[in-house]
Amino acid sequence: MTPSPIAWSRGARQALPAMRAWRASFHEDPELSGQEVRTRGRVLEALKELGIPARTFTDGSQGVVGLIAGERAGPVVALRADMDALPVTERTSLPFRSKRPGVMHACGHDVHLASLLGAGLILSKNPRALGGPVKLLFQPAEEEGTVGGALPLIQQGALDDPRVNFVVGQHVDPGLRLGTVGWGVGPFMAAADFFRIRVRGHAGHASTPQQGPDAVLAASEVVTGLQAIASRVRDPCDPVVISVGSIHGGTRDNILPEEVVLEGTVRTVRPATRDLIERALKRRVRSLTASLGARAAITYRRGYPALINPAPATETVVRALEVELGRRALVHVSQPLMGAEDFARYLEKVPGTFLRLGVGADGPPASLHSPTFAPDETAMVYGAATLAAAAVGLQHGAG
Numbered sequence: 001m002t003p004s005p006i007a008w009s010r011g012a013r014q015a016l017p018a019m020r021a022w023r024a025s026f027h028e029d030p031e032l033s034g035q036e037v038r039t040r041g042r043v044l045e046a047l048k049e050l051g052i053p054a055r056t057f058t059d060g061s062q063g064v065v066g067l068i069a070g071e072r073a074g075p076v077v078a079l080r081a082d083m084d085a086l087p088v089t090e091r092t093s094l095p096f097r098s099k100r101p102g103v104m105h106a107c108g109h110d111v112h113l114a115s116l117l118g119a120g121l122i123l124s125k126n127p128r129a130l131g132g133p134v135k136l137l138f139q140p141a142e143e144e145g146t147v148g149g150a151l152p153l154i155q156q157g158a159l160d161d162p163r164v165n166f167v168v169g170q171h172v173d174p175g176l177r178l179g180t181v182g183w184g185v186g187p188f189m190a191a192a193d194f195f196r197i198r199v200r201g202h203a204g205h206a207s208t209p210q211q212g213p214d215a216v217l218a219a220s221e222v223v224t225g226l227q228a229i230a231s232r233v234r235d236p237c238d239p240v241v242i243s244v245g246s247i248h249g250g251t252r253d254n255i256l257p258e259e260v261v262l263e264g265t266v267r268t269v270r271p272a273t274r275d276l277i278e279r280a281l282k283r284r285v286r287s288l289t290a291s292l293g294a295r296a297a298i299t300y301r302r303g304y305p306a307l308i309n310p311a312p313a314t315e316t317v318v319r320a321l322e323v324e325l326g327r328r329a330l331v332h333v334s335q336p337l338m339g340a341e342d343f344a345r346y347l348e349k350v351p352g353t354f355l356r357l358g359v360g361a362d363g364p365p366a367s368l369h370s371p372t373f374a375p376d377e378t379a380m381v382y383g384a385a386t387l388a389a390a391a392v393g394l395q396h397g398a399g
Contacts, residue, residue: 007126007129008122008324008384008385008388008389008392009324009325009381009382009385011121011122011125011126011384011385011388012118012119012122012380012381012382012383012384012385012388013381015118015121015122015384016118016377016378016380016381018117018118018121019114019115019117019118019377019380019381019384020114020377020380022042022046022113022114022117022118023096023110023111023113023114023377023380024095024096025042025096026039026042026105026109026110026113026114027094027096027097027098027105027110028096028097028098028099029098029099029100030085030086030098030100030103030104030105030110031083031084031085031100031103032084032085032086032087032103032143033084033140033141033142033143033144033149034062034084034140034141034144034149035062035084036062036083036084036140036141037062039062039083039084039113039140040056040062040063040064040083040138040140043064043083043113043117043138044056044064046117047064047066047117047120047136050117050120050121050124051124052066052067052068052120052124052136053066053067054066054067055067057153057156059152059156061140061149061152061153061156062083062140062141062149063137063138063139063140063149063152063153063156063158064136064138065135065136065137065138065153065158066120066135066136066138067133067134067135067136067162068120068123068124068127068130068133068134068135068136069127069133070127070130070131070132070133070134071127071128071130072130072131072132073132074130074131074132074395075131075132075165075166075394075395076132076133076134076135076162076163076164076165076166077132077133077134077135077164077165077166077167077168077390077391077394077395078134078135078136078137078158078159078164078166078167078168078346078350078352079116079119079134079135079136079137079167079168079169079387079390079391080116080137080138080139080150080167080168080169080343080346081109081112081113081115081116081136081137081138081139081169082109082112082113082139082140082142082143082149083109083113083138083139083140083142083149084109084140084141084142084143084144084149085098085103085104085105085106085107085109085110085143086103086104086105086106086107086143086369087102087103088102088103088104088106088369088370088371089101089102089104089371090104090106090371091371091372092371092372092373092374094374104371106368106369106370106371106373107143107172107368107369107373108171108172108359108368108373108375109142111172111357111359111375111377111379111380111383112170112171112172112383113138114380114383115170115357115379115380115383115384115386115387116136116138116383116384116387117136118380118381118383118384119136119383119384119385119387119388119391120134120136121384122384122385122388123388123391123392129392130391130392130395131392131395131396132165132395133162134391135158135162135164137153137158137167139153142341142342142343145192145194145303145304145340146194146301146302146303146304148303148304148342148345149342150342150343150344150345150346151342151345154345154346154349159346159349159350164350165350165351165394166313166350166351166352166394167343167346167347167350167351167352168317168352168353168354168355168387168390168391168394169341169343169346169352169354169355170354170355170356170357170383170386170387171341171354171355171356171357172356172357172359172368172375172379172383173356173357173358173359173360174359174360174366174367174368174373174375175360176331176356176357176358176359176360177358177360177361178358178359178360178361178376178378178379178382179325179329179358179378179382180329180330180331180358181321181325181329181330181331181355181356181357181358181382181386182331182332182333182355182356182357182358183309183314183317183318183321183330183331183332183333183353183355183356184309184314184332184333184334184336185309185310185311185314185315186308186309186311186336187269187270187306187307187308187336188307188308188309188333188336188337188354189269189306189307189336189337189338189339189340189341189344189354190239190241190267190268190269190306190307190336190337190338190339190340191267191268191269191271191274191302191303191304191305191306191340191344192265192266192267192303192304192339192340193265193266193267193268193274193278193300193301193302193303194263194264194265194266194300194301194303195262195263195264195265195266195281195298195299195300195301196261196262196263196298196299197219197222197261197262197263197285197296197297197298197299198259198260198261198296198297198298199215199218199219199222199249199259199260199261199262199289199294199295199296200215200258200259200294200295200296200297201213201214201215201216201217201218201256201257201258201259201260201293201294202214202215202256202258203255203256203257203258204255204256205254205255205256206253206254206255206256207254209256212256212292212293212294213292213293213294214256214292214294215249215256215257215258215259215260215294216249216250216256216257216260217292218260218288218289218292218293218294218296219247219249219260219262221288221289221291221292222262222285222288222289222296223244223247223262225284225285225288226242226244226264226281226284226285227242228284229242229277229280229281229284230242233276233277233280234273234276234277238268238269238270238273239267239268239269239335239336239338240266240267240268240273240277241265241266241267241338242264242265242266242267242277242281243264243265244262244263244264245263245264245265246261246262246263246264247260247261247262248260248261249261266278266281267338267339267340268306269306269336269338270306271305271306274302274306278300281298281300282298282300285298286298303340304340304341304342304344304345305344305345305348306336306344307340307341307343307344307347307354308344308347309347309352309353309354310347310351310352310353312351313351313352313353313394314353316393316394316397317353317355317390317393317394318330319393319397320389320390320392320393320394320397321386321389321390321393323389323393324385324386324389325382325385325386325389329382331356331358333356341354352394353390355386355390357379357382357383357386358379358382359375359376359379361376
């Protein structure tokens with residue numbers, strides 16, 4: 001028998017003081033991707049206090065897996081939170097603002113961590129409500145961008161022993177009102193790939209460009225020409241973003257440099273489009289530079305795959321959240337976010353869903369990765385209740 005519809009929210013409200021303390025400890029001592037040693041220690045200490053056994057890994061990963069056994073041998077649900085911070089200098093007035101110069105929890109991972117611990121607290125107090133075991137995945141290196149932290153955890157067996165049947169994650173979203181949860185079926189977040197283009201020309205005096213080729217001119221043509229791929233190569237209803245984020249070349253105004261380096265990212269949501277854009281980008285860069293007599297060396301690396309929420313698991317979670325939070329708290333997200341998330345790695349292995357936790361307030365939405373990002377801590381009540389209700393909903397919905 002499951003607890004009453006408001007049980008998880010009530011338990012989460014009671015757990016808010018503990019979640020605030022956990023969040024403050026994570027926030028004031030943030031650690032970058034792959035360096036989450038003290039963060040892991042705090043997670044292990046909290047799990048020990050909650051009586052939740054934990055597993056760590058011996059190959060350098062900072063990941064932690066907690067296990068709530070429950071009282072039934074039903075479906076195993078994994079709940080995931082990411083642990084890493086960003087290279088951002090904090091500019092908030094929080095009493096627990098970062099004590100590490102140049103490092104900040106500017107993406108809400110501290111809220112994710114505290115919410116998952118809160119979910120662990122309330123689930124472990126209600127073992128009879130569980131339809132099976134619940135795993136708590138505390139994952140490092142989400143912000144790393146290429147390998148990330150999910151794939152190493154999967155390779156080390158984090159989804160095994162006991163084998164996970166469903167996985168649920170969430171991310172704070174300042175674009176959604178506090179107290180709401182965003183959901184969607186199908187493509188929910190984009191795949192992220194990265195390129196580096198070295199355009200080689202002829203170094204010389206700016207007064208004699210005819211002696212070229214001019215690497216600056218060729219690089220400029222590449223920046224502009226890449227946008228024709230996004231607008232003309234693929235179906236206009238198929239989202240694609242190609243952005244050049246950095247351009248480096250030259251030393252002064254009257255010298256033409258021999259080389260200009262461009263770096264940028266490609267975002268897609270469909271695997272076939274991902275392949276198409278990579279081929280088209282390489283072909284167009286080579287043809288544009290060659291047309292001006294220059295040469296191009298292209299490095300193209302793939303990051304996280306597109307995050308695709310399967311319908312059955314997502315719809316089961318939505319039904320559970322409607323009971324727990326009320327239908328008005330659920331926001332259907334019809335367009336994929338072009339940011340990327342390595343939670344997609346879990347969904348390649350087992351069904352589940354990824355949600356957006358509303359932290360928005362009145363006025364213009366705050367920005368993730370901003371030095372002033374400071375979500376309302378009340379969001380952790382909804383975050384913990386959402387994770388707990390999703391886990392039990394999947395267990396009973398599938399059992």
